[in-house]
Structures are given as C-alpha cells and as structure tokens.
Amino acid sequence: DGAKADTAAAIAVRLVHSLITGVALRIPGKTALNVNIPLITEMDPTAYHFVQTRVGMRGNFDLQAFSSLAASPVAQALGVGVDEPGLSVTVPYGTGGFPEDADPKSEGNVILGGGDDPLVVTVSPLEGTFDVPKKKRQRLDLVDLDLDLEGSV
Structure with missing residues (x-):
C-alpha cells in the first residue's frame, strides 16, 4: 500500500542522504x-x-540435477515431472547438494538465516558483477560502512 511504499522510500532516503553528506558511508569510486x-x-x-x-550465494531454494524429473516434487507440481533428466528447484535451501554459503556476512544469511530481526536492511558494496575477482574482493572487504545512522534523516 501507499504507506508502506512511503516507508520504504524514507529508508532509501536515509541511506542516500548519508552518502551525499558523507555522514555514514565512505566508499571508493566505482563501487x-x-x-x-x-x-x-x-x-x-x-x-x-x-x-x-x-x-553471497544463499537464496530461498537450490537447484538440483535429477536423472528423472518425475522424482522432483516441484517439477511434478508444475506439471513437468516427466521421466527425463533435468534441473529442478529444491526447497529449502541446502537440499540441492551445492556447498552452503556459511559466511555470516552474506546477504542471504543475514536476511534468511537470522530470521529474528525483521527490521534489518542489508547493504553490500560490489563492483560490476556478482563474480568479483579475488583481488577486487579484498579491496571491497576493506570498505567500512558506518551504518549507525542515528540522527540522520
């Protein structure tokens, strides 16, 4: 509704205001x-x-390779549970066989993993793509966002 949209916009304004004034965030250019x-x-x-x-890599679900999509509950529910190999969604996260994202600073782990703080807004510095080369990731890890915005707009 309109009031919720206004609140979301006000949250974004707080963050942008801190960027413009330099009160809370100091990040290198091109970030x-x-x-x-x-x-x-x-x-x-x-x-x-x-x-x-x-x-990070965490999401609400995983992908899993099936030798037969008939074995996938999600594929069956979508009407594509045929006896053919393929990829299907698995729920919950961690059931698809991929390595889990164990980084406590990963967005998904903060958003979905904690679950006990519904008022957290995650802010992640990045450059260009999700696949940041290790050298650049080390530089991004040096970015220190002072996200205690008490007294800001």
Missing part, C-alpha cells in the same frame, strides 16, 4: 551498493537499521 529492504512491518523508517553485508 555500487546492493540494498535489500525487508517487508515493511514497522511504519517508522528510523526503526530499521543497516547492516554491512556482502553478496
């Missing part, structure tokens, strides 16, 4: 920010707090 605002449950935008994270 982008990936910001995740949660579902709006509290209408006061100052109730939300920012946590510096990094883009």
Whole structure:
C-alpha cells in the first residue's frame, strides 16, 4: 500500500542522504551498493537499521540435477515431472547438494538465516558483477560502512 511504499522510500532516503553528506558511508569510486529492504512491518523508517553485508550465494531454494524429473516434487507440481533428466528447484535451501554459503556476512544469511530481526536492511558494496575477482574482493572487504545512522534523516 501507499504507506508502506512511503516507508520504504524514507529508508532509501536515509541511506542516500548519508552518502551525499558523507555522514555514514565512505566508499571508493566505482563501487555500487546492493540494498535489500525487508517487508515493511514497522511504519517508522528510523526503526530499521543497516547492516554491512556482502553478496553471497544463499537464496530461498537450490537447484538440483535429477536423472528423472518425475522424482522432483516441484517439477511434478508444475506439471513437468516427466521421466527425463533435468534441473529442478529444491526447497529449502541446502537440499540441492551445492556447498552452503556459511559466511555470516552474506546477504542471504543475514536476511534468511537470522530470521529474528525483521527490521534489518542489508547493504553490500560490489563492483560490476556478482563474480568479483579475488583481488577486487579484498579491496571491497576493506570498505567500512558506518551504518549507525542515528540522527540522520
């Protein structure tokens, strides 16, 4: 609804204001920010707090290779559970056989892993793509976002 959209916009304004004034964030040029605002449950935008994270691999689901899509509950539910090999979604995260993202600073782990803080807004510095070369990742890891925005807009 309109009030929730206004709250989300006010959260974004707090972050942008801190960038413009240099109050809270000091980041090198050519660095982008990936910001995740949660579902709006509290209408006061100052109730939300920012946590510096990094883009990781965790999501709500995994992909899994099946020798027969007939063995995939999701493929069956979508009507494509045929006796042919293929990829299908598996739920919950971690069931697809891929290595789990164990980094506590990963966006997905902060957003989905904790679950006990619905007012957290994640802010991840990144350059260009999710696949940042190790040398650049080390530089991004040196970025220190002071996300305690008390007293900001």
